Amino acid sequence: MVVNPKGGSGKSTLATNLASWCAHSGYRTALMDFDAQGSSTRWAGKRDARRAPIQAIAAYERPEGVTRTFQLRLLPGTERLIVDTPAALDVRLLTEVTRDADGILLPVLPSDIDIHAASHCIGDLLVAARINARTDRIAVVANRVRQNTRIYQALMRFLASLQIPLVGILRDAQIYVHAAAAGLGIFELPPRLARRDIEQWQSLLEWTNSRSEHPHEQLRTVG
Numbered sequence: 001m002v003v004n005p006k007g008g009s010g011k012s013t014l015a016t017n018l019a020s021w022c023a024h025s026g027y028r029t030a031l032m033d034f035d036a037q038g039s040s041t042r043w044a045g046k047r048d049a050r051r052a053p054i055q056a057i058a059a060y061e062r063p064e065g066v067t068r069t070f071q072l073r074l075l076p077g078t079e080r081l082i083v084d085t086p087a088a089l090d091v092r093l094l095t096e097v098t099r100d101a102d103g104i105l106l107p108v109l110p111s112d113i114d115i116h117a118a119s120h121c122i123g124d125l126l127v128a129a130r131i132n133a134r135t136d137r138i139a140v141v142a143n144r145v146r147q148n149t150r151i152y153q154a155l156m157r158f159l160a161s162l163q164i165p166l167v168g169i170l171r172d173a174q175i176y177v178h179a180a181a182a183g184l185g186i187f188e189l190p191p192r193l194a195r196r197d198i199e200q201w202q203s204l205l206e207w208t209n210s211r212s213e214h215p216h217e218q219l220r221t222v223g
């Protein structure tokens, strides 16, 4: 699950790239979108049918005549579920939606406003995690980083001061914009274009994998 109270921090970018990586790696993958802006849903809609399939669920919609359980059902055999969330989830909702997640990723941009917003969100997440007695599954990703800037140093100091791991540092790169526009993840682009960025994802993917190797409950499926 990807969360952050700020819009534009990279939630949908992380969610769609994670989903693309899971699908591309052969896992049966679903991408559930709780944000009414529908970025992940639109991304999945652009995806070429010849690519590794991803079940996209527009969870922000409230269609009439179907139960919530039916609307959110996963295809049988689903192995990875990536959840994209809206900005500005309050603590109660945050506690509720993160309860069943095996891993919670929080992308943070190198900007003063984002660092401030993230520190509040991390406080809330830790409270929520304690409520659910699972503090070990939260991690931060520094996104759109331009090294050697003063604000990058400030972000790194902030992240180092947290009790939660920094599992990825992703640069600011147009490749994310181009991949998104085509319904792809960077892992599905020609390697010569994406090599450097794919390298930056390795620690993040390792962390994600370690989370999904110890699922605390079976993914709910309706056969």
Ligand SMILES: Nc1ncnc2c1ncn2[C@@H]1O[C@H](COP(=O)(O)OP(=O)(O)O)[C@@H](O)[C@H]1O
Pocket (backbone or CB within 6 Å): 004, 006, 007, 008, 009, 010, 011, 012, 013, 014, 039, 143, 144, 145, 170, 171, 172, 173, 174, 176, 177, 180
């Ligand atoms: N590392 C990155 N480099 C360049 N552009 C990025 C990067 N991460 C996100 N973006 C762009 O920033 C914008 C906001 O990102 P998005 O993932 O939609 O944020 P959120 O879902 O948190 O609102 C999008 O246009 C996206 O393509």
Ligand SMILES: [Mg+2]
Pocket (backbone or CB within 6 Å): 011, 012, 013, 035, 037, 039, 040, 084, 085
């Ligand atoms: Mg989004």
